[in-house]
Amino acid sequence: MTRPSMCLLAAAVATAACQSHEPQQAADPLAARADTVMAAAQVFDSTVFDTITWESPAKATERGSVVFTISCAKCHGSTGRGDGGFILNGDTLRPPSFLRKDWRFADDPIGLRRQIFTGNVAGMPYWGLVGLKYRDIDAVARFITEFLRTNYALEEPPAT
């Protein structure tokens, strides 16, 4: 058998195998499942962040701004207040605001990066497994702490 016909045969077998399987993709790829969140938590490696360097803090937040606008603002709102208005399975998501003075990640840079990487079952995507590199997670975490929290914190009503 010639090489090209073997390739065709292999492709036909692969296609048949694929057709006999259930679709792998969840109906809504953004709806995190507990097993996936756990899988992400297991591969998360906080030491990678020690190796990331930026030309300047401004370069990091500039990149973070792009990531935030594309991947986060639709749920978290353009300034991180949690007012993006994204509807998942019929419910409008209301993530906590990033701007509160007593925000739980205010002094926990690794915890913040871990949360972005792993997501959770309440609608937060597991970005570490679906498309954001450590460098982009670092950039967006910096954008939240060094730009959004610095520039918009005063607009937030006092914590109750």
Ligand code: HEC
């Ligand atoms: C599909 C909607 C959605 C998108 C897109 C999304 N998130 Fe979330 N995020 C959520 C929800 C919902 C929660 C709250 C989960 C909960 O109730 O615990 C959350 C929680 C978080 C938290 C924890 C906040 C806290 O105070 O506990 C962080 C940090 C976070 N998201 C960062 C991000 C970043 C950064 C991005 C973009 C890379 C992003 N999220 C994209 C829906 C989203």
